[in-house]
Amino acid sequence: xxxxxxxxxxxxxxxxxxxxxxxxxxxxxxxxxxxxxxxxxxxxxxxxxxxxxxxxxxxxxxxxxxxxxxxxxxxxxxxxxxxxxxxxxxxxxxxxxxxxxxxxxxxxxxxxxx
Amino acid sequence: xxxxxxxxxxxxxxxxxxxxxxxxxxxxxxxxxxxxxxxxxxxxxxxxxxxxxxxxxxxxxxxxxxxxxxxxxxxxxxxxxxxxxxxxxxxxxxxxxxxxxxxxxxxxxxxxxxxxxx
Numbered sequence: 001x002x003x004x005x006x007x008x009x010x011x012x013x014x015x016x017x018x019x020x021x022x023x024x025x026x027x028x029x030x031x032x033x034x035x036x037x038x039x040x041x042x043x044x045x046x047x048x049x050x051x052x053x054x055x056x057x058x059x060x061x062x063x064x065x066x067x068x069x070x071x072x073x074x075x076x077x078x079x080x081x082x083x084x085x086x087x088x089x090x091x092x093x094x095x096x097x098x099x100x101x102x103x104x105x106x107x108x109x110x111x112x113x114x
Numbered sequence: 115x116x117x118x119x120x121x122x123x124x125x126x127x128x129x130x131x132x133x134x135x136x137x138x139x140x141x142x143x144x145x146x147x148x149x150x151x152x153x154x155x156x157x158x159x160x161x162x163x164x165x166x167x168x169x170x171x172x173x174x175x176x177x178x179x180x181x182x183x184x185x186x187x188x189x190x191x192x193x194x195x196x197x198x199x200x201x202x203x204x205x206x207x208x209x210x211x212x213x214x215x216x217x218x219x220x221x222x223x224x225x226x227x228x229x230x231x232x
Contacts, residue, residue: 034220034221036223041225041226041228042225042226043118043120043223043224043225043226044157044205044223045223046220046221046222046223049220089156091157100145100147100162100209101147101159101162101170102149102207103159104156104158105156106155106156107156
């Protein structure tokens, strides 16, 4: 039962261009969404988040867009840099008064080529 | 910058043995979590802990698992009798906690402990 889906296992982008990573969710009760970046043999590193009351949040090169009607969010990285190459996880929380337990997608491996 | 730490980084054990994975959450955080990631799969929630008790657990977190906060800084995950399928990366996370019912603060993750069960 995949409540959070990242349908693209990998994405390759040229340095300087935009990277767009997508995430879909099925549970309309989610009210907080996060993106994490993960390098091999390391823990997930928080990137950016968005509350369900917003549709956009921006932090430097990273912007997250939320479309609640479509149950879809996306992470835009502009411009992409080789150091951005990692696995990106979308996560959601907030169902039924949970204590912030995160439901993760399977991840998208981003490769930024110089 | 404060960070979540975990020890050991790698634990190898024989099937049926007990293991204890240790975590030191960020000092002013109130909510603590364990997640695991089996190789090639997604990160899965195991258990959340608040106010010295389990607040929620997943179906993965059966009677073989337990958590404890033995002092003011450590947060441990114990697996009583390890199975081959317990081999995974185990991540500890913590968050500060916000007022109200909505969770709008960030969980910070440790670097993980790789558990290998032979």
